[in-house]
Amino acid sequence: MATSAHLLIVYLPGVDMGFASRITASALPIAYAACVSAQDAPSRYNLQPPVTGIATEIYSMHTLMLIICLVIFVGVFGVMFWSVIHHRKSRGAVAANFHENTAVEIAWTVVPILILLGMAWPATKTVIAMKDTSSPDITIKATGYQWKWGYDYLQGEGEGIRFLSNASTPREQIEGKAEKGAHYLLEVDNPVVVPVGKKVRVLTTAADVIHSWWVPAFGVKQDAIPGFIRDTWFRAEQEGIYRGNCAELCGKDHGFMPIEVHVVSAERYSAWVQGRLALTAAAKVDDAREWGLGELVERGRVVFEANCAACHQADGKGLPPAFPALDGSPLVQGDKAAQIDLVLKGKQGTAMMAFGAQLSDADLAAVITYTRNAWSNVSGEAVQPAEVAAGRGN
Numbered sequence: 001m002a003t004s005a006h007l008l009i010v011y012l013p014g015v016d017m018g019f020a021s022r023i024t025a026s027a028l029p030i031a032y033a034a035c036v037s038a039q040d041a042p043s044r045y046n047l048q049p050p051v052t053g054i055a056t057e058i059y060s061m062h063t064l065m066l067i068i069c070l071v072i073f074v075g076v077f078g079v080m081f082w083s084v085i086h087h088r089k090s091r092g093a094v095a096a097n098f099h100e101n102t103a104v105e106i107a108w109t110v111v112p113i114l115i116l117l118g119m120a121w122p123a124t125k126t127v128i129a130m131k132d133t134s135s136p137d138i139t140i141k142a143t144g145y146q147w148k149w150g151y152d153y154l155q156g157e158g159e160g161i162r163f164l165s166n167a168s169t170p171r172e173q174i175e176g177k178a179e180k181g182a183h184y185l186l187e188v189d190n191p192v193v194v195p196v197g198k199k200v201r202v203l204t205t206a207a208d209v210i211h212s213w214w215v216p217a218f219g220v221k222q223d224a225i226p227g228f229i230r231d232t233w234f235r236a237e238q239e240g241i242y243r244g245n246c247a248e249l250c251g252k253d254h255g256f257m258p259i260e261v262h263v264v265s266a267e268r269y270s271a272w273v274q275g276r277l278a279l280t281a282a283a284k285v286d287d288a289r290e291w292g293l294g295e296l297v298e299r300g301r302v303v304f305e306a307n308c309a310a311c312h313q314a315d316g317k318g319l320p321p322a323f324p325a326l327d328g329s330p331l332v333q334g335d336k337a338a339q340i341d342l343v344l345k346g347k348q349g350t351a352m353m354a355f356g357a358q359l360s361d362a363d364l365a366a367v368i369t370y371t372r373n374a375w376s377n378v379s380g381e382a383v384q385p386a387e388v389a390a391g392r393g394n
């Protein structure tokens with residue numbers, strides 16, 4: 001690296017460049033030391049340590065280009081300051097007066113072109129590799145919602161698994177009532193789990209506004225656009241937990257939809273898949289059975305806090321006029337069917353989304369029962385999963 005960067009200094013014919021080599025000779029070790037120590041203290045001042053081939057390429061390209069910029073910076077400013085100081089008027093300098101110097105003109109055209117080509121070549125190679133989502137081992141769809149991620153395992157081991165992933169940072173930390181944890185706003189209730197060394201294709205889309213699925217350590221950042229499917233991929237080469245964010249300004253809680261990916265061994269991945277499929281089977285049983293009022297309210301509170309409280313607030317008072325209060329709402333206290341219909345299908349053109357696609361019948365029945373029996377709402381009535389299932393048909 002040091003030698004190739006050194007070659008980029010422009011040697012001007014007839015000019016003593018001794019000082020320039022002296023400057024770069026002292027600057028390069030400093031630049032190099034900075035890169036190395038930044039690797040030791042990762043992600044404080046530098047990019048996160050890469051864990052995929054693509055992220056590694058991005059990382060070294062970033063370092064290379066910074067060094068090229070530094071060398072050019074030092075070269076240009078060095079010549080400039082040297083000229084200003086050594087050819088100043090008080091020293092009696094007389095300006096040379098000439099027009100057109102073919103050699104210089106060719107040099108200052110050809111050299112930048114070569115530098116640009118030298119940078120464009122590796123960059124283009126990497127960008128093309130980033131777009132090659134062919135023959136994945138596992139395909140996962142990531143759907144952005146205001147404000148959480150939904151994951152569907154579409155192909156490969158784990159096919160059929162789907163879940164929502166909500167930020168799990170405790171509210172006390174967010175409200176400043178407790179000390180912030182190490183992974184403040186970078187932790188979720190249901191992380192994405194993938195096996196190490198396998199090619200994972202991620203399809204991104206959104207249900208409401210544009211979001212973006214970003215995991216820096218994988219070198220992956222892909223917009224999730226309503227009505228479109230975009231894709232990207234990664235092959236994580238190291239087990240571990242990797243974190244990211246939604247990287248597209250998507251409304252009030254944009255900073256509250258983190259991404260957490262657990263890269264695990266093939267055996268642990270299979271065990272996780274079995275566990276998840278068992279949960280899906282259990283959810284089918286929950287959807288099919290009759291529930292008591294107490295257990296619905298209890299489960300409903302959890303569902304509400306994870307899915308509704310961001311807008312309607314934990315105390316049910318909402319944030320009017322944007323988000324209406326559910327506490328005392330005539331709709332919540334009125335006819336069950338109308339409320340089931342609204343929560344299932346959402347309200348087109350407002351932030352109230354269709355929860356039918358996200359939550360199970362049992363979760364919906366629970367959250368609806370909860371809102372009808374929380375705060376000052378006291379219907380005393382339970383909504384059963386079967387009633388939600390019937391509402392889906394309408």
Ligand code: HEC
Nearest residue numbers: 146307308311322323324329331343347350351352355367
């Ligand atoms: C992203 C914000 C947001 C989230 C999350 C959200 N809602 Fe809403 N909700 C709204 C908005 C906005 C309205 C008002 C829609 C309109 O203009 O009629 C609304 C309206 C409602 C109403 C009708 C209230 C009335 O008095 O008209 C109910 C009931 C309701 N939401 C239930 C829920 C439930 C249950 C959940 C969680 C499963 C939930 N909402 C999650 C934004 C949200």
Ligand SMILES: [Cu+2]
Nearest residue numbers: 211212246250
């Ligand atoms: Cu977002």
